[in-house]
Amino acid sequence: MRQGNRYLLALYTSPRRKGNTATLLDALAGGAEDAGLRVERFHTATMDIRPCRACNHCFKEGECIQQDDMQVIYPHLFAAGAVAMAAPIFSMNICAQAKALIDRCQRQWSIRYVLEKEPVDRVFAEERRGFFLSCCGRDKPETFDCTRPTLAYFFFIIGVGNWDSLTFAGVDEAGDILKVEGAVDKARSMGEDLAQMAMPH
Ligand SMILES: Cc1cc2nc3c(=O)[nH]c(=O)nc-3n(C[C@H](O)[C@H](O)[C@H](O)COP(=O)(O)O)c2cc1C
Numbered sequence: 001m002r003q004g005n006r007y008l009l010a011l012y013t014s015p016r017r018k019g020n021t022a023t024l025l026d027a028l029a030g031g032a033e034d035a036g037l038r039v040e041r042f043h044t045a046t047m048d049i050r051p052c053r054a055c056n057h058c059f060k061e062g063e064c065i066q067q068d069d070m071q072v073i074y075p076h077l078f079a080a081g082a083v084a085m086a087a088p089i090f091s092m093n094i095c096a097q098a099k100a101l102i103d104r105c106q107r108q109w110s111i112r113y114v115l116e117k118e119p120v121d122r123v124f125a126e127e128r129r130g131f132f133l134s135c136c137g138r139d140k141p142e143t144f145d146c147t148r149p150t151l152a153y154f155f156f157i158i159g160v161g162n163w164d165s166l167t168f169a170g171v172d173e174a175g176d177i178l179k180v181e182g183a184v185d186k187a188r189s190m191g192e193d194l195a196q197m198a199m200p201h
Contacts, residue, residue, distance in 0.1 A: 005124070007038035008194065009080035011073075013087045013098035015045040020135040020177035024166060024187045025086035028131060031191025032082075040076055045097045049073070052103040062111040062119075070104045077105070077158045078120055082129040082194055085154070087147075089136035094147050102154045109157055120159025129194060130155040130163030133187065135177060139170035166190065 010029045014021045029039045047069035057065035064070060077083065087098035094102075111119045120128075132151045136143045144167045155163045166187055171177050178184065 005079055005081040007040055007080055008032050008082045008084060008191070009076045010039055010041045011083070011085045011098075011101070012041065012043045013045055013085060013095060013101065015095070015097065016088070016174055017043060017046075019088065019174045020168070020171050021086035021088050021133055023175075023177050023184065024133040024135070024168075025084060027184045027187035028084055028133065028166075028191040028194075031188035032195045033191075035192045035195030037082075037191075037195040040080065042073060042076075044069075044073070044101055045095075047072075049097070049100055049104065051100045052106050054106075056110075058107040058110040059114045062107060062115050062117070064104060064107045066104075070101070073101065074107070078108075081127070082131070083155070083158065083160055084131035084133065085151070086133040089134060089143055089147070092143065092146060094134070094150060099150070102150060105154065105157050108159075112157070125159035126161040128160040128162070129197070130160040131190065131194075132163060132165040132167075134165070134167045135171040136167075136169050137172035141167070141169045143169055164190065 010025055012022050012025055033039050049070050050066055050068050055065060087094040108119050111117050134144060168180055168183055
């Protein structure tokens with residue numbers, strides 16, 4: 001990872017600030033930080049991130065017309081060496097807060113497919129790492145199946161070449177994730193491993 005890009009962007013998207021997915025992301029980010037990596041955290045549910053309007057303004061110059069808090073997130077999406085999104089399952093898919101953020105990456109789709117420019121350097125994209133952390137209430141791991149194409153698209157369009165997920169079913173009340181043996185430790189070790197990967201040899 002290059003020096004200026006050697007940080008983790010941590011996107012907390014659940015409206016439950018101290019909920020299960022936030023606990024997982026705290027652990028991953030904490031592990032990375034303790035191992036020497038810088039972390040930039042955003043609690044997007046309390047930010048002003050509106051849905052895409054499909055106005056196609058981004059077709060002209062690749063910029064989104066909406067001057068909301070997404071303008072703060074955009075530069076990090078394309079600069080961070082690693083991007084972690086924590087998002088719970090709401091109504092059988094990722095929560096609307098996470099989906100709105102992903103939809104606003106339509107700007108990147110426009111840059112690539114309408115303006116025919118490469119938004120992120122290909123070599124850098126291959127080096128970048130992504131993480132998807134999620135929990136759902138019902139005890140059925142297949143609940144996460146429908147999130148995969150959306151997250152694959154998200155990481156593809158922002159130029160993150162490799163991503164992993166850590167998902168837990170049957171985790172409903174805030175704090176339930178702490179009862180799942182090894183869950184927090186696993187998230188933490190993912191962060192530590194990331195920091196090791198990111199360190200120059
Ligand atoms: C509006 C809403 C919709 C939900 N829909 C589902 C669902 O479709 N399937 C499911 O298994 N859990 C569902 N849940 C439960 C959450 O996925 C679960 O509580 C999760 O642990 C929340 O993560 P958080 O604490 O990070 O917000 C829903 C919760 C809410 C608030």
